[in-house]
Every structure is written in structure tokens, then in C-alpha cells.
Amino acid sequence: MLSTTTWPGGPGDRWLQNGNRPRNGKKGMGGRNLKKILLMGNPNVGKSVVFSRLTGVNVIQSNYPGTTVGYTKGHLKIGKNEMNIIDVPGTYSLSPSCKAEEVARDMFFDENPDLIINVLDATNLERNLYLTLQILEKNIPTVIVLNMWDAAKRKGIHLNLEKLQEIIGLKIIPAVAVTGEGIKDLVNIINEITLNKNIKLSKIPKMDDSEKWAFIGGILSEVQKIEHRHPSLLEKLEDASVKPFSGIIIAIIVLLVTMQVIIGIGEFLINYILDPLYYQYYGPFITSLVQNSIPTGFIHDILIGSGYEYETSFGLLTTGIYVIFAVVLPYILSFYFILGFLEDFGYLPRLAVLLDSIMHKLGLHGYATIPIILGFGCNVPAMLSTRILEGKREKFIATTLIAISIPCMAQTAVIIGLLGQYGIQYIIMVYGTLLILFITLGAILNFLLKGESPEIFFEIPPYRIPHMETLLKKTWMRVKGFLLEALPFVFLGILAINILYLIGVMGALSNLLSPIMSQMLGLPDQAIDALIMGFLRKDLATAMLAPLNLSPNQLVVACTVLATSFPCIATFIVLIKEIGIKDMLKTVVLMLSVALITGTILNIILNGLL
Template structure:
């Protein structure tokens, strides 16, 4: 069976739909894993790039929802959360105990929807650490639903939540809001939809053919007032126990101290991932293991059944599906992906990642982005393919297009960056600055231009600032494993398709024709040797292949800078292009692909005109 307006999930007859709901970064994933164990699946919500995790709890179905601050339709995450919650039978609302004044807004909205609810009051250790006391019994009485204190990452309270989940109750709605709901309930199927209509939800108004009631602000005001009243009654703070973590969190956000901390953090990440992993470790995994052992082995196996020819080349040739794909995915990408997700999980678990987003929000707003976009940008220096997938976390279509375009155009991946650094460092400071100023200028001009010409509005940054804490290594490793596995599942088929296309071009001699076709552009516009064309074509297959191809050419300093700028701005590798087509519409992906090609040669040509 299916539920939630097109989401295909197998729901047995008579099974209850248990929905997890909560703000971002409140620990919902821990509860989801505790309820479902190993029986987990992920479905892409129709019409969006948002994934929904679902699994079994006994005979019932558990559905996770994206972290949201309210049930509405302001972005894809909220729209998906709303559609799942509307059809849920029991709501497990996970609340950050340290941020009751923020999280209870969603709790009261869920209560106003008339849903049976149980509240997991999570992160109680942070509450105690900050000298705060919460009267849990009084909170439960005021809300009218069970409230269970938990420390999910340590397993505290989990078993009680599992035991009490079927004792979920319909809570105490605000009398005035309930009065509004009753006034239209006879026209609407259920209380949840009635509330959405009163809050002027566009989708629900369209469903019933109604005009806006213009009550959203009034209902939000009443709900916020009620949150403040509850918090004042159940929370007691002892500010003398304010921990050093609060001071560290302040220094991370203050631009005077936050920017140096950010640069130091990024430098450490670059040294580990961009130098050690991309260089030393990948040399072992890709060079020694995959090319030294795996490829000879698989070629010897296939050669027993296929003696050369086209089929042999498609399977285990230079760009073969069984050679290039595993070598690329497991030998090159997997170490980088694991390392990046490990650091990202460390930053997230420590509470630093949201602070980076808040710190960079003002700068990124000039390009039509908010602080969340710093995440795919940072990831882009590891792998553009992976970073393009993570643009899903951005709120609007406009932001996703801008971020995808900037990633494909101006951010060199770690594999390419290593080759570029090795070529440009010996040229001296002057040429390093020319390269950096050119790339940064293209980033700024492209971002601001797209922000002006693309229709639609960019979303504002509403982000949770969890307390600064020491990361729990087991939690970090679990996140790293699950995100790496998800990336490999999504990316591997795309790499295989890319390998097939490249082999097809090579076997039909189209690759040579493309090289001949673009040679005049390379010579006349960029003023580079015609052999540089091969490097650009190879860059489509793999970005570092293209950059490495330039090392074999006899170029002077000026030509080297021109070539490196062009190869950086040139179209991303075929795997990234495939992901781009998957994440964006065909028209958007083609526009970004052609745009990066034109801009690369245009900027390279201008640089050649100035320098040569």
C-alpha cells in the first residue's frame, strides 16, 4: 500500500503509522534507529529531492520526517514533513530540552492538529550541564501528553519511550485556536487539515477550494504566547553554572574570533583530506590496490570468457565498467567520501557546523544563498559529485541552481586540487595570486548574476545552534558509515553509466573527433598548444586526469596559469554531470553544463589576452 500522497511504502492492513517529528538536530535519527533496528528503507518523496526513512516497529510502520520548525509549506522539507504528519496515527515528537522555548512551538502545533502524541524530552544531559532544571511532570500536565526525559545518544529513556509509545494522547489545544478549528471542522475531513487551512496552507486551501482565512499570524501569536507561558512555569535556570562550552560557542560565532577559528578548521581538514587522503592514502587504494591488484585480476578473469574486442573494452578496457568504475568509486572516491563525512559528522556532532553556517550567512546572502550552502561548498573541495547531492539541504529551487552552478564552475575537487597545487606552486606568488583572484572573481560574479536573474526568492537562515559538546566517536562513525553507504549507492550506477558512455565514444572514434573539433578553440582563444585539447577532454572523464594531462605539455608560466584556470572552470567530470542531471531538471543541467564550458573558455581567453 502507499501513503502520504504518492509515497510508495508497504503498510500492512491494520498497521499504525508512527511518525517522528522534531526540529533539526534534536536526535530523531537515534530514536528512529532504536525503533526500527536493521529494518530500514529510504524512499524519495514524490516531486522533491527529500528522502524519507521508514522501517518497522513490531507490526507497525515508523516514518521519519525532515527536521522542521513548524508544519507548513514554506520549503520542500516542511511540505514533506506536513504530508507525512497529516496521515500519521501516532506522533513521536522529539524535543531538545535545552531549547524548549523554540521546540515547543512545533509541539503545540502538533497538539492543535489533534494527533495522539508522545514527547521525548531529549538532551537532558545538556540541561543539567547548563544548570537548568525542568519540571517534567508539570510539562506533561500542561501539554496533556506523556513526556519522557531522555539522553538518546547514551540510550537513557529509549526503552521507556518504546514502552510508552502506544500511550500517546491527544493534548491540550489552545482554547481560542480550538474555537477557530470547530468553526470550520464540519466542512473539513479532519482537525489536522482544518488547522492547516486556518494557517493558510496553500496546498490545503487548493484541495478544498477555499480562500485564505488570514488567521496565520493570529494563531502563531497565540501559540508563541502559550509557549512562553509554559516555559516560564516549568524551567528554572541557574546561570552561575554556565559552562565553558557557552563561551566557546560565542567565540565561534563572533566574527573577530570565529573567522580565524574557521580558517584553522578548514586548513586542518584540507591538510588531512586534500593532502594525506587525496595524496598518500589514495595512492595506496587506487594505485596499489585497485590498479595493482584488482584490475589485473578482473582482466584475467574476463579474458577467459571474452578474448579482446568491443565487449572486452566495455567491460575491462581503459574506461571499462568493471575497471574504471570500481577503481574510481572504491579506490579514489571512497577514501575521500569517508574522510569528508567523518569530518562533517565531527563538526555536526560538536555543534560547530551550524555555527559555520551562521558565521558565513551574511557573505553567502550576496549570492542568493544562505549559510547552509557552506556545507556543499566545503564538500565540493572533496568531491563535486557528493557536494551536488548535498545541495538537497538548501531551501529553494533558486538556491539549489546557484549552488550547483558554482560547484560545477569554480570549486576544484581534491583530486584535481592536488595536481593544480603541484603545478602552480613552483611558479611563484604572482601566478598563484592570479589564479586565486580569477577563480574567486568568477565565483562572485557568477553568484551575484544568478541571484539577480533567476526568478524566485532565497530562503532565510533558520538554523538550530545546539550546545557545543565533545563529539561521541560511536555516533560520528555511525553517521559516517550511513552517509558513505548512501553516497556509494547513489553514485556507483552513475559512474558505471559514465564509463559506458566514454567507452562508446572511444570505440566509435567520436572522442578523437571531439578533440579535433575543439583544437582551434584551444589554440586561437587560449593560445595553448593543440595537445591541451586532450587534457580538457580527459577532464570530462575525470577532473584530475585533465589537470594531470597538462603536466606533460611544455608550457611557460603564463600558459600554465591560463590552462589551470580553464581546466578548473571547465565542465565537471562525467559523474558530476550525471548527478547534476539527476538532481536538477534537464534544462537546468544543460544550461549549467554549457554555461561552465562557455565561461571557462571566455575567462581563459581574457586571461590569455592580458598575459600573452
């Protein structure tokens, strides 16, 4: 059930314009006929903030059918009138150049909207007006919101609003969405539309592209004057962020701080809130409840597993709940908050541009930097964030490289703990090997997989201080989406592992792998349990190497094989969800081959077997 923001139904300024037509056989759009509103505009114009101001806290975030492109839907209620409002993916044009723009075009033509709210960036009117002209020539009732009115003033951009309204033929609302300025006027106009039987439209003629741009140029010459201003500190930082030398330094600082914040928030939630909650309250309660009801047997083992340790018992109500809520969720929560902050602040496009040329050599483009870097925090959100990549080829390369060569922070901490006592050179061996694998595999996949990585074509937005309410709302929607998507699959995965243990398949697998462990990898048979456990949680599996009394060289081999083999179950399930079973099987075959070959080569080199 969607919650709504309810606005009083007061009258607003009348805005009846020239031209009139009924839509789709309707006699008019008075009262309850106004049911669907599309919120449209270029990327980074503040549509999401306007949407947040108009709708309630709880909204629905969905993927458009047949795509991984997301959009958000909520309710707007004015007096007794209730309507759906949809935040359409940002687009520069109704002639799409990427998947997100295809979805925006399809929603515009297929959703049959009663009203378009077109949000423009007052600091970049020339670029924004092209989409506006395309929308207006379709004769759909439209309200124009000129957002970032305050930023335009700060930049010395002076707009003659009355003249602009006269030329466009529509009421134009100046707004500062982050503070709420102009939102009440917008609601009043929407209400005015619901009260009028007939809606009159702008009389912009139909034009070809060259005529549109000429028309826009004429508009700007009449309504816009720019006063020279010295660049602000944020504007200087914007320039420094994309220059090769200063940009790399800033990128390293941002990424280090980002990972530390994600890890810090996640570990705080685990150590001081979730672990105590589970071990002191939930664990004893659920264990006692199941044991009193079902003391022994198959169902008992399925529900709470073979022991009280939630990380290893493989019970649905112990390990299943613990992995999702006390292992993955804290990092997901912190990750999505920081990701949203960097998105809204405007840094991510600059990072993408900065590293674009390097990533192209690996079959990717600059946007792939974000999921890859964030994989060092947790592989699960890294896999989810590959949705920002446009092509199937890119997504496969990115997810494969993350799964094989990017250890999560929890595993990194254990690797450092195991090898650090023997000297930093052993840690360098592990991560040096992973770096070589990342570059080599990326180059090989780029060569073998047909197709090219698309170029980045987008306008870099200015730096802006994020709107906290919108940021928290976006974080909550993403976290909720993750739980709804991942939770059932994690339960199914844990159930499958549990059953395989109970029927003896895991024991047989251990016997089967013994020759590989001893002869090819130079590891004792006891290390097999750690490799199998890696499917559930890699850091725990790596920690299981500690009591085996392995030599430093054996630890290097074991840690590298664990890092490159199966991802943890949560990552594995999300991998299936994101790229499909067919591509997942390809990744698994490649993953196991790389792990075995790399481990064997390391064993040969480190132990002088040549």
C-alpha cells in the same frame, strides 16, 4: 529488507488519559493494529539519536516524493509486534516556512500514523511546546520524550516533571538519548499502547496562536525554574563562533582542518588500501578473466578498455569500478563523516550565519558556504550537499559556481606540482582568476536570475558532543545512498565515452578543436587530449600537460581552462541528478563559454598580444 531492533514485550507504566476516540474507523489499536509511528520534533532536538536507539543499524533513507528533502524509515519490533518508525524532518510548526517543514506537515497529515513520538529539547521547552500543542490538538495518540535532560540540569534548568505531565495530560519521559537513558521507558510505553484496546488522549483544547503562546507561558511559570550558572567552555566557544572577528578565525581553522582531514583520510584509503587492492588483485584478475573469455573485439574494449591503466582505459570493469571505488568513494566517505560530525556538533548553522551577508551578494545564503567550501575537497559531495539549499534558483547558482570555479583537491595538488617549480606567482594567477570568476559569476547570476535568496530563519543549537553510533550510521546511510544514485550513471557515462572513442567521434572532435586550441588559447594540439580527459578525471587531465613542454604562461592558461571546463564524469552525472538535464545544459553552455573567454583573455594578457 529492513533490519529491526527487537525489544522484549514487558509491561510498562500505564498511561491512560482523559478523552477517547477511535481513529479512521478503527475500533481500537490493540496488538498488531499499531503499524506506523512518526518521530517528530524541532530541528536539533536529538530525534535521530532516539530513532537510532529504537531501530536497527540498516534503515532506509529516502527523499519525500517530489522533493529533495530526505527522511529515514526503520523497523521497531516489540515481542511479536512489528511496526514502521519514520524520522520526520525537523519542524518548528505544522504551518511550514520552508520545504523541510512542508514535508513534515504533509507526512503528519498524509501518512495516517497510529502514534506520534514527540521529542522535545529540555533546555528549550518554550520553543518546543508550540509544535507539541499543534500535534495534540489533532487527536493522534502521542508520547512525549523530554530529551537532553542532563543538559538542562547542567544549565541550571529545573523542571517539575510531575506538574508538566498533569498540565499536558500525557506521560512524559525524561531522556538522554545519547546514553540511552529513558529509551527503555519509551519502548515499554509503546508496548503498553499495543496491549490496550483503547487509547485515551490529552484533553488540550484547541487554541489560536496567541492563546497557545499564552498557555505555554503559563506552563513555564509553573514547571520551570532557572538557576544562574557560569558559562561553560563550550558555551563561550558558541558565542565566539558567531562574532565577526573571532568567528572568521574559527571558521578558517575549522575549514582548513576539515579539508585536511577529508583529504588525509581519502588519500590514506587510496594509497594504502584501494590502489594496492586494485592493482595487485582486482586488476590482474578481471583483465585476465575478460581476455581469456573475449580476447579482442568491441565487447572486450567495452568491458576492460584499451589498457591496464584503470584511470584511462575507459573499460566498465576497469575505469568504471576504479573511478567510483578508488577515486570518488574514499573522499565521499571521509566527507560524509566530517559533515555529520559538524552537523551533530552544531557548528554548521554558526558558519551559515557568519557568512550569510556575504553570500547574499552572490545570490545565495549562508548555508551555501558548506557545499562551496567542501568542493575544494571533492566536487561530487559538494554537488550532493547542495540539497541543503531550499530554492531551485539558489541550487542552480551554487552548482554552477562549484562546477566552474572550484577545483577539487586532487586537481589542486597537480596544479601546484606543475606550476610551483616556476614560482608561486603562477599558482596565484590560476587561483586569483578562479576567485574573480566566482565573485563575478555569482554577482551576474544573482542579477540575471529573478528571485531572491531566502533569509535564514532557524535557531542555532548549542554545541554537543556527537553520538558516535548515530554518526557512523548516518555516514553509512549517506554513502550507500550515493553509491545507489551515482554508480549506474557513472557506468553509463564511461560507456558513452568508450563508444565515442571506438567509433571515432573523439578523434573528429580533436580535429575540430585544433583551431581554438592554437589560435585562441595559444596551446598545442596535443593539449586537446588533456581537455577531453578532463571529463573523466580532472587531476589526471592536468597531469597530462606535464610532458607537453609548455611554458609557464601556457600552463596557467591550460590549468585555468581545465579547472573551468567540464567537471569530471562523476561530478557531471551527479549534476544531472541534482538539477536536471535542462539546467545542466544551461550550466554546460555557461561553463564552456567562461572557459573559452577566460582562456583567451589570459592568453592575450600573459603573452602580450594586445
